[in-house]
Amino acid sequence: MQRSEISKQEAKILFRDNTYKIMSKKEKNIDQLEKKIKTELDNFTRELETVKNLIELDKIRTKYIGKKSFLIKTLKNIGDLPDDIKPIAGKKSNTARNKIESDILKKEKIFKNIEYKNKLRKESIDLSLPGRSTGTGRKNIISQVVEEIEEIFIGMGFEIAEGPEVETDYYNFEALNTPRDHPARSLHDTFFISENILLRTHTSPVQIRYMESHKPPLLIIVPGKVYRRDYDVSHTPMFTQIEGLVIDKGINFGNLKWTLETFAHEIFGKDRKVRFRPHYFPFTEPSAEVDVSCNICGGKGCRVCSGSGWLEILGAGMVDPNLYSFVGYNPEEVSGFAFGMGIERICMLRYGIDDLRLFFENDLRFINQF
């Protein structure tokens, strides 16, 4: 507060010193002020021309519109002026100050640009240096494909069911229409834990388990490990399957075709042809094997498709009505279809892998390729 009072005092002295003699008349007073302001502006403009950097610019800012500058003092003490002069003096001073301010800002922008340029020029780095490493993890190819297939079927309204890998003979064979002494059992070379307990040879037992505990409508897929007693280039004692089951009123073979065509197009591409061939499975009737056209030869026949132009991808069929008797459904009321595929086979076809055993050797040079 004190400081500002002192300023008022100073202003009075200023007016006294420079203008007292001519303050008797209003016009003269204004004329005097205008002259002074003009002189200030002229001086400012001249000095601004010579300014070379931001520091010098700051100096003339202080000089012309700083607290102690003529213009600011005038504006500050305008209240002390006679009433008739006040408005004109205020207006003139403000205009002058604004002009100075904007000129300085313009100049400042130019200097700042130059300064940035100079500063940034010094900050260059070698963009070709390698970045700091982050993780290079990889999901196993089998998981990748399983998840991809799961998402396709989830999109079609399916849920995902799971079941035990060690099964009873009942769920793995018996309830799937494959009693003891059934010739189809010889297709599944089985690992046994005891006479009635075995490693499941397919994911199909989950069909029965799920039907036992759920009522139609149901749409499920069942991913999981399965086991068969076989070990060579094209057989491993463990591999991965995805099973599917759809049961509802009025489900027919046409629905099976649509679902599996849609799936095959999603996983192998819309341009691939899909065909359904009659086949035999003990727990479906009619049964089918599903092929997609060979992508290597475009269907003309080559080594990969052993000349047929087609690649087998899955087995499927209408659920055999006998199965419904095991789970208490009425075959005249509901119907459905089931399908199953080997994941490693899908991977092999997609990526051209020729040795099934690679999937379980866990050579990082293999896994990291996908």
Next chain:
Amino acid sequence: MKVTLNWIGEFLSAERLEPENIASALTMSGTEVKKVEYMGDKYKDIVIGRVVDFSPHPDSDKLSLCEVDIGSSKLSIVCGAKNFKKEDRVAVALPGAKVKDITIRKNKIRGQISEGMMCSEMELGLSSESEGIMILDNSCEVGDSFSKSVGLDDVVLELEITPNRPDCLSVIGIAREISALIGAELITGEYDFQKRLNIDSKFKIEIDDYNLCPRYSAKLFRNIPNIQSPQWLKNRLILCDVRPIDLIVDLTNYVMLETGQPLHAFDKDMLYSNKIIVRRAGKGENIKTIDDSIRILDDDALVIADEDKAVAIAGIMGGKDTKISENTKNVLLESANFYGPSIMRTSKKIGLRSEASNRFEKKIDPMLTVFAIGKFEDLLEKVANFKTEECIYDNFKKVERERKINLRVGKVGQVLGKDIDAGLISGILTNLKISNRIKDNSIEATVPSFRYEDLEREIDLVEEVARIYGYDRLDSIPTSTRDRRGKYSLYQKTIKDIRQALCDIGLVEVINYSFISAESLKKFKINLEDGYKNNVEILNPINEDFKLLRPMLLPALMKNIKDNINHNIKDIGIFEISKVFKKNSSGKLPFEINMLGVMLTGKAAQKGWDEKERAFDFYDLKGILEFICKRYYPYGSLRIKERQYRFFHPRTSGIVNIEDLDVGIIGKIHPVIIEETETGQDAYYMELDMDKFINNIKETQKYKFVPAFPSIDIDLAIVVDNKIKSEDIVNEIKENGTELLKKIRLFDIYRGEQIEKDKKSMAYSLSFRDDTRTLKDIEIEIIINRILESLGKKFNARIRE
């Protein structure tokens, strides 16, 4: 199974069978054609030649120079064989021909021009070994194509016959399918057996159990001609992968391939008497089979016996003593029907599968037995001009072999999603030799004997209609998705997210077999406490490495890092999410637990232009554990409880505890195991029970206010004895920190010059906050003093100056 098109053609009225069309029609009706082999192409540029003259090679003792007439010209050929003479007909491979995948060229052999090659049976792919070149019958026309002259100008179809179609395990069966597919007439020939059945009783057949042997037919052939099978017959067998042996055996095989009925020929004179008994084997009864091995049988096996001993294992293999030899004069031909499941059991038990057992297993038609004998007779007459007036002995139990099935026309449409006209359905069945008539909206069908086992129900006929009609002609119909929402369960989603998260932070996912060897468990001292008894054991493992179901993932991941280190990949972070197995009480399924295993070894960071090299240590692994925990559990839920495991370093070994539940183990692999497994570098491992981990997650979390007032952060460095654990200090700080203390973070540990030996400085950042007001400095000062006082009392801690 292989069949040839010419052979099939003998049973069809069709003019010409187009191989590609036939193959495609069969495949699309359920008999998958795996391969079509054009034999004519295989023998392209191999012609019949006549040896005009030959002389020794001037520069070799072993080679001869031959002049061979091939009709259009005479060729000079250098030959290494000696078994030919002038005028012999031989198979000549001309330049350009392919023999055993090698293309024949005109070239010089030791200075002499050779314009082709005279081939041996082995080179022609007709036998696995041969001496000298193949000498052909003089009736072969010089210059003719070799394949045409010897009946090899044929097309071989390799078929996959599904187990429900034993009727298709024969040339006639396939011809029958083709006749239904292309509308050609099936011609199988007529036989009038009745008048020749059992007209005398010179020979007796006794069947102990008709359930195991529903029918046994036989016939005597006396004074059989002692000749070789003609080349065309041998060739057909060869094309179907059957090795020619002698005339009688070749004929039994030929008839089996043609009709599907396995035949067996006994040397009649080696049988004890004029009686054949079909009975169960005695326990431990043994028999020497024709492959010279002694087979020990149990009382479940069925044998063919004379009054002295077993002479064949029924349906599987004949006995050595009664087998056909070059001295055989009289033959007893067996054409029998055995119960499939019994044959399958025995063949599995003694580990012997044959073409015959493969057919019996699948239950073949008992009506075939006398038909096949008829075919054999015909053939014998054809190739050896041999006729006999002997009768056929036939013993059987009369069984129903016809079945009536009512097929609703509407059912066909319902199952297939497309209505098919009754007339069309009826036509398809008729073509399949299933007699039927349309009545109202149904079709009354009568299944013939050869399809009796496979067509039992309405749905079976629907399938027959569908496969002949063609799956490709059925519509593709979108499934309605009413009431259905597909999604992952919370459990499944969490597993998927954890898998993704682990990959994102740099781990690689492995998948190992569920099997483990007992030796491996011992090496890792897993389940040592209960004497390794608690494992799930496989009764019939592939080998010892696959003997048990693994109770832990550890050994497999250990092997993974070792294998990769051997490939010079030494810095490894891997994980696996798989089931482990624990024994349950007898008769029950084992426990299956979904486990996550994580293994780190080697360097956490490589030396880089701006980074220091650093090896993985325990805290990298614990960091991963905390990273997973933080996603699902509140701050402070995780604790590591010290606990020693035999496979872990005794000082770096603990239990993972989350919200007072033990969910896994964590530690550094014991140096002894590193050494024994020859891994060569430290490794850190944890295994988490995913079932416990996920099921313990609280499902919903309530929203908490975003703090409106600032926190006050205080850094506190204290000096304590080296042995004091951070966890204890943190607990003590928490104890005295009041509810205003929201977070504690250790940010520095210092040991060194500035403090006493055996002591360390622990620096914590403490964050205080009140959700309703701004805290005053003085409040916090009081709390800090209280904390310092209690740390001083409890751990003799002092503030670090």
